[in-house]
Amino acid sequence: MSEQAWKAAWIWGGGEESPRNEWRCFRTTFETPEEELAAAAELRISADSRYVAYVNGVRVGRGPVRSWPEEQFYDTHRIGHLLKPGARNTIAVLVLHFGVTNFYYLRGKGGLLAEVTANGTALAATDASWRTEKLAGQDASSPRMSCQQGFAEVYDARAWDGEWTEPGFEDAAWAEARVVAAVGEGPWKSLVPRDIPFLTEEKLYPSRIESLQRVKPPAYTAAIDLRNAMMPSTVDHANPATFVGYLATTIALPAAGRVTLGFPSGARKGRVWVDGRLVEGWTGEQPERYADVDLAAGEHFVLIDVTSQDHGGSFHLAAHADVAFDLRCPLEGSDTPFALVGPFDEAVHIDTEAPRTVDLEEPGYVRAAGASSMRALEPAGDLIRPLPSAYYTEQDVFGANVWRPVAEAYAIPQGLERGLLPTPEPAELPRFGDGDTELIVDFGKQRSGFHGFEIEAPEGAVIDFYGLEYLKADYRQHTYGLDNTFRYISRGGRQRYESPVRRGCRYAAITVRGAAGPVRLHEVYVVQSTYPVVDAGAFQCSDPLLNDIWDISRHTTRLCMEDTFVDCPAYEQVFWVGDSRNEALVNYYVFGALDIVKRCLRLVPGSKDESPLYLDQVPSGWKSVIPNWTFFWAIACMEYVEHSGDRAFAAEMWPHVRFTLEHYLEHINDEGLLEIRGWNLLDWAPIDQPREGVVTHQNLFLVQTLRKASSLAAAAGRPAGEADPFVRAASSLASAVNEKLWDEERGAYLDCIHADGRRSTVYSMQTQVVALLCGVAEGERKERLERYLVEPPARFVQIGSPFMSFFYYEALEATGREALMLEDIRRNFGQMIDNGATTCWEMYPNFAENRANPDQLTRSHCHAWSAGPAYFLGRSVLGVRREQLGWKKVRIEPTPCGLTWARGAVPLPNGGAVEVQWRIDGNEMTLRVSAPEDIELDVRLPEGVTGRVTTVATKPVPE
Structure with missing residues (x-):
């Protein structure tokens, strides 16, 4: 429906245009005269910054997805099943307005836009007749969660009627809303329908109580x-x-x-x-x-x-x-x-x-x-x-959780676990005469979503929630830099609270403070909220460690799929553009989701007004550019087209890719090299990547990006020769890299040339890997770098993060060294498994930034840039690889690497999957492949292996 069809206007309340950390409630009632009309009803809604919507007291959804203000997304919820024909119906909406810019939101002004329509008839629309009131229970001065996010929360249930979403609530004392903009006005220049499915709402419970302590702040x-x-x-x-x-x-x-x-x-x-x-x-x-x-x-x-x-x-x-x-x-x-x-x-x-x-x-x-x-x-x-x-x-x-002057452990009483689950019988929490009661509950795995509880407590009792990612014995890894908390103050009696703020954690420290009487716990839960995918991909093999690593890679990817790919569900929840390239590839092999990838790729050019080089995280108010992240985005655009076969998408993205690359080429210096000021990042390791100067790995990735851009133009059907300038630029840049950045004496590419002309004395595996991966190293140089893959020189800076390992594994795979790749996966990701990880870590254990505290193994314990094993195990061990655009032709060539069997599936972009099972005994392999009948299969046994191959063709569902 076009914007002109909207009857609604943007509304707000109170005296401030963009108040800091304000939660505001809105209500209206309307009649639905006919049953047929009610059944067809839909709620279209958007808000600045986030909303939770209710129809007749039932929560119908949260949103909107993150947006550039110039293209504000709105949601459409089907609500006919909740309406009462011939009666008054109630729409209630809680709007959380940040009032500050962060890494996933640009400050606009407070606003709600909502409209109920049925068969083209508007039944209700936001206007000055709606009632509004600031949610008095919420403390607007609560702490910022982090620079990347909004606010933690303090909620005093004594100050607010929790029945405000119900039809019978009396809102006559509330103020009338005021219209702040018509559709198409204000910060929200245009309205765009939501481009991905709604996220999941999975209610999950803790698996155990980790500890019980008497504490004092x-x-x-x-x-x-x-x-x-x-x-x-x-x-x-x-x-x-x-x-x-x-x-x-x-x-x-x-x-x-x-x-x-x-x-x-x-x-x-x-x-x-x-x-x-x-x-x-x-x-x-x-x-x-x-x-x-x-x-x-x-x-x-x-x-x-x-x-x-x-x-x-x-x-x-x-x-x-x-x-x-x-x-x-x-x-x-x-x-x-x-x-x-x-x-x-x-x-x-x-x-x-x-x-x-x-x-x-x-x-x-x-x-x-x-x-x-x-x-x-x-x-x-x-x-x-x-x-x-x-x-x-x-x-x-x-x-109060980090500094605890008193912390005394107690044995966990039998039956206390009942309080975690929705059983008919609650658990009464132990009380201490001098001190507060702290429970740490374990959700069994890292989780991402909205936490809540049901409790009986005296009026004024304080319930504190603090989400943690990692515990070990007496060690707690505090979320320094992230206020991952909320405080709830009891109104007295039995009550329920569910935070509207997304949080990621595995453990929750729940502390009851100042209770004047018994406190009974009825349940603790998290509504896990992620992109709706099923486990279309699968992998198992004869090595249980690799199976565990594949599982944590899959779970990490799922938790980091929200309304975009995000780096992590706890610390940031930010769509980092470069991270998402690798995350998209993992997703293709594990879940096969397409819309989220398209959405992420389309969001990036929205930053062109901030920088023609495109920002490294979007939509964001941090004007930060990592050139490699822009390059990875352009590469990911072509990889999506290769994966999906969607040439129309290539045509859509080609002008945006061309735009930014033309601006990057303006930064080629007199020596023919990219010289740029920015955050010139590739890895956390101490490679020489200054913010000004010629950084070798960036020049190498630009070569690859220019070549991929040429392929994108061809896939888009652009006239022959339109991308020729990029082809020539790639060739010229590759020549300059080989002439200016190779050190013959060291037999390697140096890391950089500083802005003052000083040649770097640092040589890293990162730079050598990228030179191989981007096809710039040739002849004897290529052979030398391939030897470095097997035996990295000790004097070189070594790979420091799972993110960089992704590119290392690409290079190993491209040179037929899959056995070395599996060895590296077992060694590095095996350390995570040894430490009880359920998701992949941002860094490898005890990386340089953590050495001050040997117990801190990594910063984030759930970081999707690290989930690469799920991609490579499917490509290499199962041996499933795309040969043609859109997977019209698939090559199956397993690489056993000492394994005796493997089985699994790789989802296809148009539905169905390629399923592979193999078993090997000596040099004899039995291999079974199942795939849709319209897929051309090229099945190959490993070199030196004989055996039997069985292929099964699956038929499409009749139309």
Whole structure:
């Protein structure tokens, strides 16, 4: 239906156009006169930023999918089965408006657009007659989850009627909504129908209780959004910002005592002064920092240096003592305990521009350091002001979980597990006379979705939720940089709460605080929400370890398929463009989904107004470019066409690919090499990949991309010669790489040439692998690099992430070294299995960034850029490979690599699958292949092997 057919208008309420972290409720009622009309009813809906919609009290959906504001997606829900003909029906919608830009949302303004239609008749449409009210139970000052995401939540059920979605709710006291834009106006220039299916809603329960503890939090915890407080304009972008400044407060003690100051997630500059004296003796495992300060009775001035590069998120601080104390703002009229001092200097960093830094030696900054009172800071003038309450909260669940002055383990009582499941008999939680009750529940695997519980609790009891990815004995891997929490305050009695905020975790620390009476747990659950796929692909073999690795690769990919591919379901939930190329290939072999791949590829050119080089994560307010990520996107466009046979898609994407590559070619320097300023990333390992200069791996991938672009133009049916400039550019660039970036003495390609002309002294396996993969190394050089695949020189930087291993495995496969690939998979991914992993990790265990803490094996424990084994086991061990566009011809050539049997399936883009079973005994193989009858099969036994081949053709379903 065209936009002109909409009867609805965008509506909002309250006095702010784009309020920070506001949850707003909307309602209307309408009549459905005829049963036939009711049965045909649909709800079309969109919102800024996210919505949860209810019809007659029943939740019908969540959305919308992430969008560029210029192309706002809307959803269509069939709701006829929920309507009551001849009666009043109710539509209720909860809208979560972020009010800040992040890595998956660009700040627009609060808005809801909704319309119920049936057979072309509008039964209800958002207008000024709708009622609206801010959800009073939600605390808008709750902490930012991370720079990538929105907000954690604090919800006080005492302040809100949970029946507001029901038909009989009385909303007469609510305000009338106000129309903020017509369709096609405001930030939302056009409306686009949802282009993928709705995500799953699978209610899953924990598998066990991991631990029971009596705990106590610090006496004081708080979370502050320093970035937005210091630099308010940063709500409109997600670029890194650097500022020079301080927090100031006063600690008041009625009696002398020792106070421990703590920073549960890190201390920024790590400089704190009390009464002008620098605090020393800091302890704690990084990034946590703690220090004891002996203080006399009275007031003490505290100055905290918070100078930092800040990408967004929460700054957590805390204090604890065995004596009473109080924090007070040293300024009059403040509603928080802190004053802001600064910023004395500030800068915003955009990767596509020249680097900018702040002057840390700025005179005002130096004078302020070590001040013993507010009077000493008076020369700062207007740079001193109270910290606004919008950026401050003492409802800090993360800080209270990281720093636990009391944590005492108890045996788990028999029957307590009943409280996890929806049985008729709840479990009463143990209570402690002095302290809170903490349960850690294990969901059995990493999960992604919306967490909830049903509980009986006294009014005012606090239930804290904290999602964790990894535990081992007494070690908890805290989600530093991610506030993966929510707090629920009980209204009293039996009640249910389900968070509308997506979270990823395997374990949940559930802590009951301040309960004045018994607390009974009826159930704990997660509504797992992922892209709707079934296990169309399959793999098993004679090696149980490889089977386990394939399983965790599949589960990782599933959890990282939301409304786009995302890097991880916990820390970021961001569509990283380069990651998704590899994730799409894994998906082809495991699930066979197509629409999500097309959606991801189509989103990328929407960033052209931010950068013609295209952003590395979209839709996003961080103006960041990783050239390789753009190259992988262009390659993925052609790979999708090769996989699906969709030439119309090639024609659609060709102009966008051509556009960005033409702009990249403008960065070819006088030496014929790509020289560019950006985030020149390929691997986390310490390869030499500066932000300015000639980076070899980027030049190599550009060669491959230009060649793939030529193939895309041909698939799109473009006139002969249209892509010739790219063919010539690829040839010229390959020649320049071989002439300028090869070191004959070292027998390898160097990593880079720095912006000042200095040739890198670093040589890495990453660069050599890419030179092979992109077909730039030829002749003796190619032979030498192939030897490096088998025996990497010790002096070379070694591969540091599963992401880079994907390209390594491509090179091994291309050179017939599949046995070496399986050996590498067993060694590296086997470490994950040995540590109980149910998903693939972002990094290999104890990579350089983790060495400060040997228990921290990786950052993210669920990261789809690492799921490559599921792709390569299907291609190599099963031996299923596409030979022609759209899988019209398939080659089957297993590589046993010491295995005795394997079986599995690879889904096809137009339905059906290629199924393979083989068994080998000595040099004799039995091989069975099943495939649709319209697929041409080229079945080959491994070299040197004889045996029997059986093929079975499956027929299509009659039309």
